Amino acid sequence: MRQLNSIEIFSGAGGLAKGLELAGTKHRAFVEWNADACRTLRENYDSSLVFEGDIRNFSFSDYSDVDILAGGPPCQPFSLGGKAKGCDDKRDMFPAAISAIRTLMPKAFVFENVKGLLRKSFAEYFDFILLQLKYPGVELKHDDWRKNVISLKAIDKSNKYSGLRYNVTYKLVNAANYGVPQKRERVIMVGFRSDLNIEWSFPKSSHSEDALLWDKFVSGNYWKRHGINNPVQAQVCEEIKQKLVAKYGLFAPEEKPWNTIRDAFVGLDENYVDDSLWNAKPYPGHTGSAIDEPSKTIKAGDHGVPGGENMVRFSDGTTRYLSVSEAKRIQTFPDTYSISGSWTEAMRQIGNAVPVLLARIVGESVLNVLGKTAMA
Numbered sequence: 001m002r003q004l005n006s007i008e009i010f011s012g013a014g015g016l017a018k019g020l021e022l023a024g025t026k027h028r029a030f031v032e033w034n035a036d037a038c039r040t041l042r043e044n045y046d047s048s049l050v051f052e053g054d055i056r057n058f059s060f061s062d063y064s065d066v067d068i069l070a071g072g073p074p075c076q077p078f079s080l081g082g083k084a085k086g087c088d089d090k091r092d093m094f095p096a097a098i099s100a101i102r103t104l105m106p107k108a109f110v111f112e113n114v115k116g117l118l119r120k121s122f123a124e125y126f127d128f129i130l131l132q133l134k135y136p137g138v139e140l141k142h143d144d145w146r147k148n149v150i151s152l153k154a155i156d157k158s159n160k161y162s163g164l165r166y167n168v169t170y171k172l173v174n175a176a177n178y179g180v181p182q183k184r185e186r187v188i189m190v191g192f193r194s195d196l197n198i199e200w201s202f203p204k205s206s207h208s209e210d211a212l213l214w215d216k217f218v219s220g221n222y223w224k225r226h227g228i229n230n231p232v233q234a235q236v237c238e239e240i241k242q243k244l245v246a247k248y249g250l251f252a253p254e255e256k257p258w259n260t261i262r263d264a265f266v267g268l269d270e271n272y273v274d275d276s277l278w279n280a281k282p283y284p285g286h287t288g289s290a291i292d293e294p295s296k297t298i299k300a301g302d303h304g305v306p307g308g309e310n311m312v313r314f315s316d317g318t319t320r321y322l323s324v325s326e327a328k329r330i331q332t333f334p335d336t337y338s339i340s341g342s343w344t345e346a347m348r349q350i351g352n353a354v355p356v357l358l359a360r361i362v363g364e365s366v367l368n369v370l371g372k373t374a375m376a
Contacts, residue, residue: 004367007031007063009055009071009100010093013040013339013349015331016070016112019359024367025068031058037349039340055096060103067370069104072112072354073097094129101136105164107196107373108366109133111189112354115172118187124149130168131156133191137164166191169200173358177205180355181259182295182330188362196373203365205255210244212257216292217241219252226262231292231315261291261312264329277321280311288313295330298322300351310347324350332357 003026008017011030014037021027030041030050038052051058073093101109111133117126128145131152132138138155140148155161168191175184192198215222216230217240223230230237282288288311289295299309310327313319322330324339327350333339334356339346 004067004370005065006068006070007060007066007100007104007106009058009069009097010073011041011050012037012072013353014044014337015333015353015356016072016110016359017041018044018333018337019354019356019361020068020070020110020363022356022360023363025363028063028066029058031055031071034349036341036345040338040349043338043340055093055100060100063104066104066106068108068110068366069097069100069106070110071097072352094132098129098132098136101133101166101191102164105193107193107370108198109166109189109191110359110362110366113187113189115185115187118172128152130170130189133168133189134166135161135163136166165194167194167198167200169202171202173202173205175355175358176209176258176294177207177255178203178358178361179207179256179259180294180330180332180357181261181264182298182355183293184297184355186354186358190362190366192369196370198369198373200365200369203361207258208253208255209258210247211253211255212260213240214244214248214252215257218244222257222260222292226266258294260293261289261295261326261330264295265291265326268325268329273320273323277323280319280321282311282313282319286311288319291315298327298330298347298351300348310351322347327351331355 004024005028006020006025007029008014008027009031011017011032012034014030017027017030027045027049030045032038032041032050032052033054035052038050041050097111116122125145128149131149135152135155138152141151142148168189170187170189172185172187175182175186188202190200192200212222217237220230280288286309290313292315296309310322311319312322312326324343324346325335327347328335328337328339331350331353332355333350339349341349
């Protein structure tokens with residue numbers, strides 16, 4: 001059986017691409033407009049596969065028999081931290097992504113976007129996105145997208161449509177629940193071409209906060225594993241322990257513990273930390289991420305990196321910025337993966353990326369069902 005292949009659009013630094021590669025896909029092309037991100041891709045992959053430019057100028061018609069189309073359409077139009085203009089934002093690239101599906105007719109697609117896409121104010125437009133993903137072959141006849149929604153809903157209700165169609169599933173997932181040392185909530189959208197008759201559901205989460213709390217305050221294995229004394233006050237520890245025992249009895253939660261920043265840093269040489277990273281100054285609402293918790297969401301920032309969110313806070317209360325190597329660990333990039341550009345630019349790319357481990361887990365699940373279809 002041939003190796004399943006993929007094309008990555010809005011590739012960024014390649015977090016989703018690397019995860020899919022580790023899951024077993026072979027990349028056929030990367031489409032990305034940002035010059036620094038393209039340099040990153042060329043440093044890690046065959047440079048001939050990288051198209052640097054507007055996705056609307058990429059010739060998808062030159063490719064055939066594509067198994068998976070994957071990417072993260074720009075999230076700024078829907079980001080909780082952005083201007084939230086949604087479909088009125090010129091950076092909304094969902095129409096281009098849907099056009100690529102229409103041309104390629106891949107067996108499956110995997111898209112990622114921010115939690116803000118599920119905001120109530122975007123509900124109607126999100127329905128429009130889902131309907132277009134479900135019926136990418138339908139020609140939209142109106143300039144007003146709201147009128148196109150009405151047309152697509154009529155098609156969906158009639159059950160008479162016989163053209164290109166996808167079975168679409170979406171879910172808001174927290175990357176920490178899949179072993180990523182970061183509390184990062186993202187919307188994952190997965191679609192399978194309907195003629196493949198694939199039934200699929202999201203992989204079950206494998207890690208939990210309760211399991212981490214048990215590891216810290218009931219068994220104490222977390223502190224033993226790192227060879228440190230529990231820095232939490234005894235009274236607080238006892239209160240947490242009693243709550244957990246009341247909930248679970250004598251048996252630990254079935255899931256694995258959330259991975260923490262301290263877990264992620266194991267094996268990194270502290271000498272790599274530049275002195276300038278200690279210039280971080282916490283302020284209300286931006287206190288950094290506690291080292292014995294999963295990181296807060298690493299962010300790219302609209303105008304550079306938000307200082308408080310990309311900091312680590314140690315047990316003694318001191319804080320500093322994350323290094324690029326540390327941020328890669330938190331986003332589960334391999335240590336050998338190169339990120340091009342200055343610290344600010346590298347952090348922007350890392351903050352925009354899909355955690356590699358999450359991409360791999362979703363990718364393995366998608367490839368598993370596609371592989372079974374190919375063998376049938």
